[in-house]
Amino acid sequence: MIMKLATWNVNSLKVRLPQVINWLEANQPDMLCLQETKLTDDNFPTSEIAAIGYQSAFIGQKTYNGVAILSKQEASEIITAIPGFADEQKRVIAATYGDLRVISVYVPNGDTVESEKYGYKLRWLPALNEWLQQELKDYSKLAVLGDFNIAPEDRDVYDPKVWEGKVLCSPLERAAFSNLLDLGLTDSFRLFEQSEKSYTWWDYRMMAFRLNRGLRIDHILLSNELARSCVTCAIDKTMRKQERPSDHAPVIVELTV
Numbered sequence: 001m002i003m004k005l006a007t008w009n010v011n012s013l014k015v016r017l018p019q020v021i022n023w024l025e026a027n028q029p030d031m032l033c034l035q036e037t038k039l040t041d042d043n044f045p046t047s048e049i050a051a052i053g054y055q056s057a058f059i060g061q062k063t064y065n066g067v068a069i070l071s072k073q074e075a076s077e078i079i080t081a082i083p084g085f086a087d088e089q090k091r092v093i094a095a096t097y098g099d100l101r102v103i104s105v106y107v108p109n110g111d112t113v114e115s116e117k118y119g120y121k122l123r124w125l126p127a128l129n130e131w132l133q134q135e136l137k138d139y140s141k142l143a144v145l146g147d148f149n150i151a152p153e154d155r156d157v158y159d160p161k162v163w164e165g166k167v168l169c170s171p172l173e174r175a176a177f178s179n180l181l182d183l184g185l186t187d188s189f190r191l192f193e194q195s196e197k198s199y200t201w202w203d204y205r206m207m208a209f210r211l212n213r214g215l216r217i218d219h220i221l222l223s224n225e226l227a228r229s230c231v232t233c234a235i236d237k238t239m240r241k242q243e244r245p246s247d248h249a250p251v252i253v254e255l256t257v
Contacts, residue, residue, distance in 0.1 A: 002231070003255045004029040007104070007145035007218055008239070009201075009248035013037040013066075016246055017045055023239060025052055029252065030072055031097065033104035033145040034058075037066035044068070059090045066090050067104045067146070073097040085127035092128075094135070101139035103132075105146035110167040118167060121149070125176040129183065136184055142223040144185065147201075147248065149217050150177045152187065156216035158197065168217060186227035188220045188253045189235075200235055201248045209240055220253050229255045 006029040010016040013034060024032060032054075037044070039060045046056045049070055059080035060066035067090065069075065075095035082092055094103040108124050111117035135142055150173045154160035163169040181187065189198075199214025208214065222230055232254045240249045 001257050003257045004252060005031050005102070005143055005145060005220065005255065006250050006252040007033040007035070007220055008250040009035040009106070009147040009218060009246060011036050011246040011248065013039055013045065014043070015244065017048065019239060019242055019245070021048065021052055023250065024054060024070065027252070031102055032070045033102065034068040034070065035104065035106035035147045037068055038063055039066055057093060057095045059093050061090045064089070065106060067093045067106050069093060069095050069102055069104050071097055082127050082131050085124070087124070096139070099141055101135060101142045103135070103142070103144045105144060105148065107147065107149045109149045110173070113165065113167050113170050122172055122176070129176070129179055132180065132183055132185070136223060140223060140225045143226055144221040146219070147217060148177065148219050150174060151215045151217050152177050155196070156199070158199065158213040158215070163215070168215060180221060184224055185221040186224070188222050188227065188230050188233040189216070189251070191227065191230055192233055198235055200251055202240065204247055218248055218251050220251055222253070226255060229257065231256055
């Protein structure tokens with residue numbers, strides 16, 4: 001049997017709800033992790049999502065951030081913050097579905113490498129790392145999906161020279177991403193031969209999508225056990241072609257279970 005997991009930074013669920021519902025109905029993933037829902041919990045569209053057969057686990061705030069997991073199964077053991085890390089921003093949610101642990105993450109952007117937001121990002125990532133160390137001990141089947149705001153390698157950037165040393169591509173961010181992999185996580189996209197210039201995010205400006213000037217910053221990281229069962233990983237660029245799209249495209253993996 002095939003299980004399908006997906007992640008998508010929707011850049012406002014209120015704006016993109018019809019697209020999300022259409023995408024769920026067309027693709028039928030078992031779970032979809034969302035980032036940048038930008039909704040307070042009382043405004044989350046649970047009834048609309050339930051009407052097409054999905055349950056919602058979420059944590060949000062007004063205007064910024066917000067993460068969710070939409071699933072065909074009931075969630076248990078829900079966590080909505082990195083344990084022991086003081087943070088008012090709503091950026092993580094974890095839930096268990098049977099023997100599968102799923103975490104939706106929205107890593108801080110960092111703004112510029114000179115900014116305080118970059119310092120916050122560099123504090124946030126080690127806290128995530130420490131938490132995931134424990135999660136991997138507790139759950140052999142662990143999937144971490146989301147917008148990591150890190151392009152791991154030069155091949156994940158349309159023009160490495162332009163982005164060299166900048167936020168999303170800086171050496172410290174890439175080292176933090178590599179440290180996550182060193183825990184025993186696998187970048188599922190790199191399990192397979194992929195087309196060159198494959199990206200998940202394109203700026204709204206300067207015809208970036210039309211010219212494919214993008215970055216691959218949305219990832220699905222799998223524990224060793226799940227990586228062995230992964231049969232595909234793909235980026236769905238069709239959603240970036242929609243009217244009023246998110247600036248991100250969904251990423252999908254298929255696992256044998």
